[in-house]
Amino acid sequence: MDEYLKNLVNDVSAISECRSFGSVSAVRGMLIEISGVRTELSVGDRCRIRARGGKRIPCEVVGFNADKVLLMPFVSLDGVGPGNKVDVSNAQPVLYPDPSWLGRVINAMGQPVDGKGPLIKGKKPYPIHNSPPPAHSRQRVGGKADLGVRAINTFLTMCRGQRMGIFAGSGVGKSSLMAMMARHTVLDVSVLGLIGERGREAREFIEDDLGAEGMKRSVVVVATSDESPLMRRQAAYVAMTVAEYFRDLKKDVLCMMDSVTRFAMAQREISLSAGEPPATKGYTPSVFAELPKLLERAGPGQIGSGSITGLFTVLVDGDDHNEPIADAVRGILDGHIVLERSIAERNRYPAVNLLRSISRTMPGCNSDEENALVNRARALISTYEDMAELIRLGAYKKGANPQVDEAIFYYPKLEAFLSQKKKEKVDFATGYAQLKALLNEKPPAQKPQG
Numbered sequence: 001m002d003e004y005l006k007n008l009v010n011d012v013s014a015i016s017e018c019r020s021f022g023s024v025s026a027v028r029g030m031l032i033e034i035s036g037v038r039t040e041l042s043v044g045d046r047c048r049i050r051a052r053g054g055k056r057i058p059c060e061v062v063g064f065n066a067d068k069v070l071l072m073p074f075v076s077l078d079g080v081g082p083g084n085k086v087d088v089s090n091a092q093p094v095l096y097p098d099p100s101w102l103g104r105v106i107n108a109m110g111q112p113v114d115g116k117g118p119l120i121k122g123k124k125p126y127p128i129h130n131s132p133p134p135a136h137s138r139q140r141v142g143g144k145a146d147l148g149v150r151a152i153n154t155f156l157t158m159c160r161g162q163r164m165g166i167f168a169g170s171g172v173g174k175s176s177l178m179a180m181m182a183r184h185t186v187l188d189v190s191v192l193g194l195i196g197e198r199g200r201e202a203r204e205f206i207e208d209d210l211g212a213e214g215m216k217r218s219v220v221v222v223a224t225s226d227e228s229p230l231m232r233r234q235a236a237y238v239a240m241t242v243a244e245y246f247r248d249l250k251k252d253v254l255c256m257m258d259s260v261t262r263f264a265m266a267q268r269e270i271s272l273s274a275g276e277p278p279a280t281k282g283y284t285p286s287v288f289a290e291l292p293k294l295l296e297r298a299g300p301g302q303i304g305s306g307s308i309t310g311l312f313t314v315l316v317d318g319d320d321h322n323e324p325i326a327d328a329v330r331g332i333l334d335g336h337i338v339l340e341r342s343i344a345e346r347n348r349y350p351a352v353n354l355l356r357s358i359s360r361t362m363p364g365c366n367s368d369e370e371n372a373l374v375n376r377a378r379a380l381i382s383t384y385e386d387m388a389e390l391i392r393l394g395a396y397k398k399g400a401n402p403q404v405d406e407a408i409f410y411y412p413k414l415e416a417f418l419s420q421k422k423k424e425k426v427d428f429a430t431g432y433a434q435l436k437a438l439l440n441e442k443p444p445a446q447k448p449q450g
Contacts, residue, residue: 051079148184168339179209193239196262
């Protein structure tokens with residue numbers, strides 16, 4: 001009963017003044033034109049259309065055309081037609097997060113979708129469209145963030161409050177890698193935003209990949225591919241808002257988003273519907289304006305708060321890692337993890353291409369011994385990859401180059417080292433100890449030729 005009263009009080013306090021202002025004048029695809037309210041609204045305001053059958057259709061103002069206001073709905077337009085009245089709210093969209101949200105699955109409206117009953121609402125409202133903390137008041141990135149994945153911990157070490165991108169084509173293992181890190185991380189809380197996911201895969205990811213162990217300290221925000229572009233875009237904002245709440249509780253948060261590309265696609269649909277001209281490969285200028293607003297919300301918090309360590313997947317179009325969204329995101333984040341289709345095809349998971357991946361904070365957070373181990377291993381992999389074609393064709397003869405011979409000896413061992421099963425957890429100390437032991441093995445002496 002206490003929880004019920006608490007939620008009731010919060011709901012009443014959140015009620016804002018609503019007035020009926022005008023009516024629907026036209027419906028064009030997913031775009032609704034309303035008249036009589038042009039001077040009362042601005043872009044981003046929320047409205048509700050009184051549809052037939054008593055339905056209330058939530059909408060957002062996305063633009064203006066002469067004396068008409070352009071709305072886009074969050075749900076289907078069933079029952080909407082010319083003459084329907086429109087209610088306008090003067091309140092900004094907010095969430096009321098609570099620690100009890102851990103272990104729950106919510107949608108882009110902050111509503112539970114896991115069948116476990118209603119959510120307890122917290123006391124403090126958090127704006128969904130929040131601004132990043134001022135740069136001068138932020139802490140610096142913290143110590144190492146153990147993610148439990150051997151390849152990431154050793155070769156692409158992340159710090160608390162760092163933001164990394166996972167760049168890959170479809171079907172290369174982005175979601176599986178995310179689930180491994182969410183399950184194995186030592187950070188306090190995980191917030192996962194599944195943006196534009198297939199409906200079938202959302203539940204499989206939660207139950208099979210994340211599992212009960214990972215779920216109990218996670219909040220999952222889901223917006224499937226069949227939902228409106230407004231819902232898909234807002235799911236990203238909601239995931240970041242929940243992460244900010246736990247950060248303000250002095251928690252170290254791991255915020256994962258799959259994927260930023262689908263967020264950009266949703267923003268593109270909204271902008272094009274509102275009449276914004278396309279720029280690069282169909283993406284509108286507002287897409288590239290929204291990306292830093294979203295991604296900059298992750299990172300170290302202000303002094304006295306926790307941090308948000310961000311991992312954002314980028315679905316590269318046609319395996320082109322220089323396509324517009326990948327290029328823009330790479331310039332915002334503090335490093336990138338590249339998953340290679342050719343590596344996945346030879347059944348090595350996670351399919352991380354170490355030579356194309358980088359963590360910009362890594363050299364400074366490791367010891368000299370750890371950096372020396374990583375540099376030597378990278379050099380061996382690079383040497384092998386440079387000669388890989390000749391080696392496969394049999395054109396290279398052992399003994400011709402000592403460095404290549406050494407690379408040939410260590411390469412299969414390094415490939416095995418980088419491979420890891422989903423449920424296997426490897427911490428920092430174990431990973432570096434295994435790498436050191438591997439590199440201390442001596443290749444057999446070469447017999448002198450002829």
